[in-house]
Amino acid sequence: GQQLNQSPQSMFIQEGEDVSMNCTSSSIFNTWLWYKQEPGEGPVLLIALYKAGELTSNGRLTAQFGITRKDSFLNISASIPSDVGIYFCAGQLVTQGGSEKLVFGKGTKLTVNP
């Protein structure tokens, strides 16, 4: 089945530093999505990418859809303590039956030291 390799697994950074995480896959995806999840909550959508090569920003967050459609990265600039959480990449597949399912990476746990 499809798998996403997300790295790094965890990051410990100082407030103000920039962060970069990425996802790779052997499969091609139609759409890449990045989510943030905090303890006891569901994932919150941060950025959606629809076209190969697309670079999209949302405040301090920037994400890109790889040219091959098999990878994506997320950058967070000037991190702050509230950036703490687990970040997930998700690739969207449309199956032959018309199902739209998300395949998730295992997450990157971000810790920000004040």
Add this chain to the structure above:
Amino acid sequence: DAGVTQSPTHLIKTRGQHVTLRCSPISGHKSVSWYQQVLGQGPQFIFQYYEKEERGRGNFPDRFSARQFPNYSSELNVNALLLGDSALYLCASSLWAEAFFGQGTRLTVV
């Protein structure tokens, strides 16, 4: 606007019992999907429903079933619960490609 709402938020069940989880999508969203998230992993796709019909099913046993109602709300049913079914069950609604998740139902099977 209200986001995706799920109920209950927490649930404890005994092995062998069955459980029903409920989801109300964002107003106007016709697609509802269910995901299972075990500790330390990303969510795994269980079902997608669109306009009350099953569009897709993940690699889960037949003990898992779901349905969608005319108002687009959805139920996930799990029969003959196993300890391994303990997880956070997430519902997501979508209009196009972007999926928005509820806060989840934390199911503990003892």
